Amino acid sequence: MMHSLSLFFMLFTASPELPQKLFGLFPFYFASFSDFLAMATTGISYAFFVWLSFGLTYLLLVGLIVWSYYQHKQFKQQLAARLAREQRVKQYQEQQT
Amino acid sequence: MVSFVVFLQRELTLLARQKSDWLNPVLFFIIVLTLFPLGVGPEPNMLRIMAPGIVWIAALLSVLLAAERLFKDDYRNGVIEQLVASQQALMPFVLAKITGNWLSTGLPLVLLSPLVALLFNMESAAFSAMALTLLLGTPVLSLLSVLGAAITVSADKGGILLALLILPLYIPLLIFASAAIEAASIGLGYQGQLAILLAIMLFALALVPMAVCSALKINVS
Amino acid sequence: MFKWLHPLAKPETLYHFCGKLSPWLMASALFTLLLGNIWGLGFTPTDYQQGDSYRIIHIHVPSAIMSMGAYLAMAIAAFTALVWQIKTAQWAVLAIAPIGAVYTAIALLTGMAWGKPMWGAWWVWDARLTSELILLFLYFGVMALHGAFSDRQTGAKVASLLAVIGSINLPIIHFSVEWWNTLHQGATITKFAKPSIDPSMLWPLLISLLAFKLLMLWLTCVRLRTAILENEQHRPWVKQLVGKV
Numbered sequence: 001m002m003h004s005l006s007l008f009f010m011l012f013t014a015s016p017e018l019p020q021k022l023f024g025l026f027p028f029y030f031a032s033f034s035d036f037l038a039m040a041t042t043g044i045s046y047a048f049f050v051w052l053s054f055g056l057t058y059l060l061l062v063g064l065i066v067w068s069y070y071q072h073k074q075f076k077q078q079l080a081a082r083l084a085r086e087q088r089v090k091q092y093q094e095q096q097t
Numbered sequence: 098m099v100s101f102v103v104f105l106q107r108e109l110t111l112l113a114r115q116k117s118d119w120l121n122p123v124l125f126f127i128i129v130l131t132l133f134p135l136g137v138g139p140e141p142n143m144l145r146i147m148a149p150g151i152v153w154i155a156a157l158l159s160v161l162l163a164a165e166r167l168f169k170d171d172y173r174n175g176v177i178e179q180l181v182a183s184q185q186a187l188m189p190f191v192l193a194k195i196t197g198n199w200l201s202t203g204l205p206l207v208l209l210s211p212l213v214a215l216l217f218n219m220e221s222a223a224f225s226a227m228a229l230t231l232l233l234g235t236p237v238l239s240l241l242s243v244l245g246a247a248i249t250v251s252a253d254k255g256g257i258l259l260a261l262l263i264l265p266l267y268i269p270l271l272i273f274a275s276a277a278i279e280a281a282s283i284g285l286g287y288q289g290q291l292a293i294l295l296a297i298m299l300f301a302l303a304l305v306p307m308a309v310c311s312a313l314k315i316n317v318s
Numbered sequence: 319m320f321k322w323l324h325p326l327a328k329p330e331t332l333y334h335f336c337g338k339l340s341p342w343l344m345a346s347a348l349f350t351l352l353l354g355n356i357w358g359l360g361f362t363p364t365d366y367q368q369g370d371s372y373r374i375i376h377i378h379v380p381s382a383i384m385s386m387g388a389y390l391a392m393a394i395a396a397f398t399a400l401v402w403q404i405k406t407a408q409w410a411v412l413a414i415a416p417i418g419a420v421y422t423a424i425a426l427l428t429g430m431a432w433g434k435p436m437w438g439a440w441w442v443w444d445a446r447l448t449s450e451l452i453l454l455f456l457y458f459g460v461m462a463l464h465g466a467f468s469d470r471q472t473g474a475k476v477a478s479l480l481a482v483i484g485s486i487n488l489p490i491i492h493f494s495v496e497w498w499n500t501l502h503q504g505a506t507i508t509k510f511a512k513p514s515i516d517p518s519m520l521w522p523l524l525i526s527l528l529a530f531k532l533l534m535l536w537l538t539c540v541r542l543r544t545a546i547l548e549n550e551q552h553r554p555w556v557k558q559l560v561g562k563v
Contacts, residue, residue, distance in 0.1 A: 028360055036360055042369035046435055050373055053431035054355070057377045057424050061533070064420045068537050072544040079551055080560045244483070248476055252466035261462055262480065265455045266487050269494035276498065297490070308483055311400070315475045 101189040108197030118166065119201035126159040126206060130216060141218045148217040149278035152227060153271050156206050156238065157264070163202045164242035165259055167194065168250040168313075177250070178317045191309045195236075195243050203235030219282070226281030230274040233294040240305040241266050247312040269297060327404050330555050333546045336539035343536035347529055354380075354526030362519050374432040376523055380530040382425035382446075385453060388418030388534055392460070393485035396478035406542075408474040409549060411481055412464055413541035417534050419457035426450055445496040452491055456484045470549065 030036040039047040112119055133151045134144055171177050180187050210231055214224040245263040252258060277290035326332045358376035392414040399407035429447060430440045441447070460477050467473030550556050 029363055030360065039370035039373070041364045044369050044435075046369055046371035046373075049371055049431045049435050050359075053374045053428040054359075054377060056427050056431075057381070060420050060424055060427075064417065064537060068540045068544070072540060072547075075544055075547055076560055079547065079556070083557055083561055248463065248480060249466065251469070251472060252463070252476075253468050254466050258462055258466050261455070262459045265452050265459065265491065266483075268452060269487075269490050272494045272498040304486070308479065312476065312479055315472060315479060318472070 100186050101193055104190050104193030105196055108193050112201050122159040122163040122202050123205045125162050126155050129155040144217050148219055149275035152213055153274050157267050160202050160238040160242050161260055164246045167243060167246035172250045177313055181314055181317050187310050191306050195239055198243055199236050199239040203239050206235055207231045223278055223282035226278045226287050229291055230277050233298055234270050234274045237270050237298050237301050240301045244305050244309055247309045251316040327406055329406055329546045329550050332406050333543055336543050340536055340539040343532055347532035347536050350525050351529035354522045354529050358522035362522060371435045374428050376526045378428040378432060380527040381421045384530040384534055385418055385421040385425050388414055388421055392481050396481035399478045408478050409545035410542055411478050412474060413538050413545055415457055415460045417537050422450060422454040422457060449492045449495045
């Protein structure tokens with residue numbers, strides 16, 4: 001997993017002009033960062049709606065991702081615990097006989 | 098064909114013995130229709146506008162009420178299991194189930210439509226449109242409710258699940274039927290909507306019995 | 319192609335295949351998602367008609383498209399499961415359903431948040447909104463149906479059957495809702511013409527679309543692995559695998 005992540009990172013560090021090329025082609029549209037947060041280039045502020053929908057989207061996506069991984073991990077743990085218990089019971093029975 | 102007649106006779110005998118199975122949905126239909134004017138007010142013009150939607154929603158709910166028990170007894174008795182195991186008689190059985198269901202819940206609604214027209218001050222054009230849409234639409238209701246009942250037959254918790262499954266499938270029917278009645282009530286032609294209802298009915302008639310058979314097979318395997 | 323696909327029907331092979339695939343999908347999904355969204359949020363010009371509210375498009379449209387794409391994928395898996403009796407395809411149906419439901423919910427919620435400033439109401443009975451809502455009900459139906467059976471095998475099969483039935487019915491519902499909507503013309507303030515989109519806005523949108531697709535594939539892999547383990551828990555290979563950890 002780390003391997004593939006670092007590959008993407010290397011893609012950026014290997015050519016330093018790549019981000020500049022991207023951002024030179026598409027400059028930051030807003031005058032300042034607070035303008036960006038306000039989302040109000042036409043005079044009307046849409047900050048609430050834009051950030052609400054992006055926030056909800058990321059909340060739901062992160063929830064789905066965490067839930068999926070949690071299920072996987074939890075099932076593996078439960079199964080391992082059950083197998084270990086079965087093993088112990090078996091050993092105990094063998095000792096008895 | 099012979100087995101279809103036998104199964105249908107069996108269905109009808111069962112229905113004649115268990116009167117509540119077909120009487121309750123009909124009573125439910127009438128009671129829901131009575132509740133609407135009490136809820137939204139007795140204004141005749143408003144009722145006339147809302148009547149198509151009300152009639153069809155009441156029909157959907159009352160057919161749904163009958164759907165839950167459709168296969169339950171046969172499943173508990175092991176009838177379905179025997180039929181699946183014998184590998185031949187399932188399709189006639191399903192067709193008889195659908196016909197029996199329509200005769201017991203769909204047909205009474207069609208026969209009750211004059212009463213509904215009286216209750217909601219419908220004009221004669223709207224009334225005939227309503228009777229025709231019920232005649233064409235109730236078979237589809239029966240087909241879909243049999244499908245839902247077959248899918249959930251071995252489920253531990255039926256009930257509300259059945260409604261969740263079938264109601265989305267009813268939507269096209271609801272839209273075109275109430276549109277036909279609405280068109281008739283303002284004096285427009287409604288042959289187009291009726292033709293679409295007929296198409297939906299034939300389409301469902303062709304595909305649903307097969308889906309019911311495979312659902313039953315999955316449920317008992 | 320079938321020669322290559324066929325071994326994947328075996329649960330163990332598929333488990334390891336998904337395991338190998340998922341880190342790559344994870345990295346590319348997160349990368350494209352962040353790239354597309356940041357580009358769309360900060361580095362594209364604004365729409366002169368809708369102002370900055372149009373930036374919601376970068377999640378609304380991809381999630382709406384992929385909510386239907388997920389249904390298509392689910393229906394294909396369900397069809398495969400029913401016709402060729404491939405168990406892993408059944409599990410794929412159940413793995414995709416929650417993802418599709420979340421995408422549909424995202425499309426609805428962002429649509430509402432976009433609709434409020436544009437149309438003045440959180441919800442209008444527009445044809446697309448209504449059919450998206452019905453799509454959500456269909457996803458819920460598949461998930462609830464699977465949960466209602468105590469026998470896991472039957473539940474998975476029946477859920478596949480419902481997914482196939484839904485896929486036949488979905489176009490009918492879609493067209494009838496559209497027809498219904500044009501009939502009730504009075505209520506629609508929604509049909510304003512969409513301005514043809516500028517290329518500088520299109521690129522981030524396409525990247526976000528790709529991101530949602532990759533995200534779906536990634537999560538399908540993760541959830542499918544869990545489903546495989548759950549269904550194969552008595553097999554020796556699973557015992558060996560879990561015992562090692």
